[in-house]
Amino acid sequence: MDKKKFIAVIGGGQCSKEEARQAEEVGRELARRGVILVCGGLGGIMEAACRGASSEGGTTVGVLPGDNRQSANPYVQIPIVTNMGYARNIAVVKSAQAVIAIGGSYGTLSEISHALQSGIPVIGLNTWSLSRNNQQDKSIIPAQSPTEAIDKALDLATARKSKE
Numbered sequence: 001m002d003k004k005k006f007i008a009v010i011g012g013g014q015c016s017k018e019e020a021r022q023a024e025e026v027g028r029e030l031a032r033r034g035v036i037l038v039c040g041g042l043g044g045i046m047e048a049a050c051r052g053a054s055s056e057g058g059t060t061v062g063v064l065p066g067d068n069r070q071s072a073n074p075y076v077q078i079p080i081v082t083n084m085g086y087a088r089n090i091a092v093v094k095s096a097q098a099v100i101a102i103g104g105s106y107g108t109l110s111e112i113s114h115a116l117q118s119g120i121p122v123i124g125l126n127t128w129s130l131s132r133n134n135q136q137d138k139s140i141i142p143a144q145s146p147t148e149a150i151d152k153a154l155d156l157a158t159a160r161k162s163k164e
Contacts, residue, residue, distance in 0.1 A: 006061075007153050008038045008096035010089075010111045011045025011104040011127070019045060019103040022125055024052035025146040026100055031058020033154065038063065038095045040088065041072045041079060045102050050075030063092045090114050097157035100149045101127040101140070112140060121156035123149045 009026055011019065027049035030037050037053045039046040041062020050060040054075040062076035067083035082088040086107055093099055093115040099122045101112055108127065115122050116139050123141045130137035141156075143149035 005035045005154065005157050006038055006096045007035050007150075007157065008092050008099045008111075008115075009045065009049040009102065010039065010092065010099055010108050011049075011102040012108060013040075013042050013044040013046070015044040015048070015103050019126065020048040022146050023048035023102050026102065026125075026150060027052025027054075027058065027060075028056050029146060029150050031056035033150070034058075035154070036061060038092060039076075040065065040092055040107075041076045043073055045104065047073035047075060049102075061095070063088050063095065086110060093120055094118060096120060097160055098123065098153040100125060100143075100153050102149075103127055116140075119160075121153070121160065123152045123156070125149045 023045045031053040036059045038061045041064045050073055053060050060076050061078045062072045063080045065085050065088045067081055069079040072079040089111045093111050099115045102125045104127050112122050123143050125143050141152055
């Protein structure tokens with residue numbers, strides 16, 4: 001497992017059809033490239049990404065907020081029960097070498113914050129943008145397509161791993 005890359009896909013438990021399409025495409029392509037997908041294990045973006053990865057024979061890990069493995073979406077192969085609620089967001093991002101954020105609400109924003117605070121690169125696909133003192137904060141690296149998001153995530157994960 002040490003040689004495998006782990007990429008977290010984060011986003012809302014509810015999402016638009018377009019966001020779900022993008023997440024599913026991200027999941028499929030991560031699986032094709034042999035990457036292990038880590039997510040929060042529930043519905044919306046998480047389920048769509050896991051569905052995509054599963055369709056290509058990929059490995060999916062769901063870090064669940066509750067204490068019941070059965071709450072995982074049907075495409076999570078490895079459910080991690082935490083009983084930590086949103087605090088599990090830290091485990092989701094800390095388990096990855098890079099994060100792809102798709103859409104999302106405040107839970108996604110907290111995951112973005114934890115990742116950036118830990119030096120884990122975040123690639124954004126139609127997600128949050130940040131500003132500080134009325135100046136654009138460029139910490140979230142924008143991507144225009146699922147493929148571009150994956151390319152950037154893998155490049156940054158490789159660069160980060162070489163520093164570890």
